[in-house]
Amino acid sequence: MRLDKYLKVSRLIKRRTVASAACDGDRVEVNGKKAKPSHNIKMGDVIEIRFGARKTRIQVVSLSEHAAKNAASAMYRELTIEGS
Numbered sequence: 001m002r003l004d005k006y007l008k009v010s011r012l013i014k015r016r017t018v019a020s021a022a023c024d025g026d027r028v029e030v031n032g033k034k035a036k037p038s039h040n041i042k043m044g045d046v047i048e049i050r051f052g053a054r055k056t057r058i059q060v061v062s063l064s065e066h067a068a069k070n071a072a073s074a075m076y077r078e079l080t081i082e083g084s
Helices: 003-009 016-024
Strands: 028-030 048-049 053-059 076-082
Touching: 003 016, 003 028, 003 048, 016 028
Parallel strands: none
Antiparallel strands: 028 048, 048 053, 053 076
């Protein structure tokens, strides 16, 4: 699954266009490397997202083309959240 789509489906980022812009702005890393929106995500990958002073690291637990609002958070496991 594409990184931008995963971020949107998992509701880490609300819109796919915003997810693409975050990737293009070097604010998203996958397994410690800068990632483009088209990067292929697989289970076990660690994604780090930076929004201003806030930094979130998650691990991909499952991949799904669609997820209900209450099931979206089951697609990943939070590793750390820094900043506020």
